Amino acid sequence: MMVRWCLIFMLAAGSAGAQGKLVLVGGGSEDENGWSNEPYSWIVNHAPNKKVAVISYSDEDNWIPDYFKSLGAVSADNIKLDSRSKSDLQSTYDLLMQYDAFFFKGGDQSYYYNYFKETKTEQAIIDKFNSGGVMSGTSAGMAILSGVIYAALTNSVYPDEVLQNFKDSDITLRDDFLPFLPGIIVDTHLTERGRGARLLGFMANWYAATGELLTGIGLDDRTALCIDENKTGLVYGTGTVSIYNAGNFRVSDNDNMVSDSVHVTQLLYGNTINLQSLEIL
Numbered sequence: 001m002m003v004r005w006c007l008i009f010m011l012a013a014g015s016a017g018a019q020g021k022l023v024l025v026g027g028g029s030e031d032e033n034g035w036s037n038e039p040y041s042w043i044v045n046h047a048p049n050k051k052v053a054v055i056s057y058s059d060e061d062n063w064i065p066d067y068f069k070s071l072g073a074v075s076a077d078n079i080k081l082d083s084r085s086k087s088d089l090q091s092t093y094d095l096l097m098q099y100d101a102f103f104f105k106g107g108d109q110s111y112y113y114n115y116f117k118e119t120k121t122e123q124a125i126i127d128k129f130n131s132g133g134v135m136s137g138t139s140a141g142m143a144i145l146s147g148v149i150y151a152a153l154t155n156s157v158y159p160d161e162v163l164q165n166f167k168d169s170d171i172t173l174r175d176d177f178l179p180f181l182p183g184i185i186v187d188t189h190l191t192e193r194g195r196g197a198r199l200l201g202f203m204a205n206w207y208a209a210t211g212e213l214l215t216g217i218g219l220d221d222r223t224a225l226c227i228d229e230n231k232t233g234l235v236y237g238t239g240t241v242s243i244y245n246a247g248n249f250r251v252s253d254n255d256n257m258v259s260d261s262v263h264v265t266q267l268l269y270g271n272t273i274n275l276q277s278l279e280i281l
Contacts, residue, residue, distance in 0.1 A: 019229035023136035026219025039224035047101035052076040093120035104141025147182035162201030190218035204257035216244035
């Protein structure tokens with residue numbers, strides 16, 4: 001994919017709120033005395049009962065639950081969901097509904113997609129969000145929280161592969177999972193893993209398949225975007241949140257996807273944006 005870039009770097013400052021909220025964390029290690037205190041406190045403070053479910057498909061230690069407790073959580077517990085059958089139990093739904101903040105750990109988002117899709121766990125996530133809960137995640141746990149997701153159902157796809165072929169069979173995009181952030185696709189570890197080209201490739205792939213122009217949001221490691229009920233996003237952390245929009249895509253003579261109208265807005269710590277209008281606040 002060949003792109004002529006129009007870069008817009010915009011800085012601002014902003015606000016937050018309360019009822020169906022999201023926290024996107026680009027990845028990287030948490031720091032109990034550093035960058036992660038503010039966004040992880042935001043999760044706790046916006047959960048009505050201050051109870052956090054730390055969700056994964058594998059065994060986890062208690063560091064993250066204990067970290068949430070140190071930030072004011074009344075309770076925080078690991079919940080391991082490692083199969084579709086377990087994810088579809090009524091008892092699992094009932095357990096999850098005791099918490100008002102869900103935090104999805106990193107790893108491989110295909111497990112979350114395959115284990116949770118069309119189960120009582122997916123319904124609990126949606127029901128809790130709709131009743132004012134906070135849905136949050138880091139790395140793979142963040143990747144599942146947008147309207148269109150890279151589900152990583154086959155092999156992981158790398159930026160150079162996407163540049164060479166935006167229709168690569170490993171670009172498995174889906175819009176049939178969680179209904180958060182419609183018209184948006186997210187990607188993680190953006191700068192550290194050079195994924196700007198990959199995110200644009202995802203956008204081009206989706207446009208070729210559906211005719212829909214998506215907004216791409218990429219987060220760096222150790223960076224978070226906290227989104228309130230009004231879809232106002234506030235940036236925390238040490239990196240940037242990059243927001244990609246393309247005014248068009250077309251296929252060139254050599255079957256590459258081309259755009260001459262790509263705009264990138266980069267947000268830093270303390271900047272805010274309305275994710276519906278894309279207005280910098």
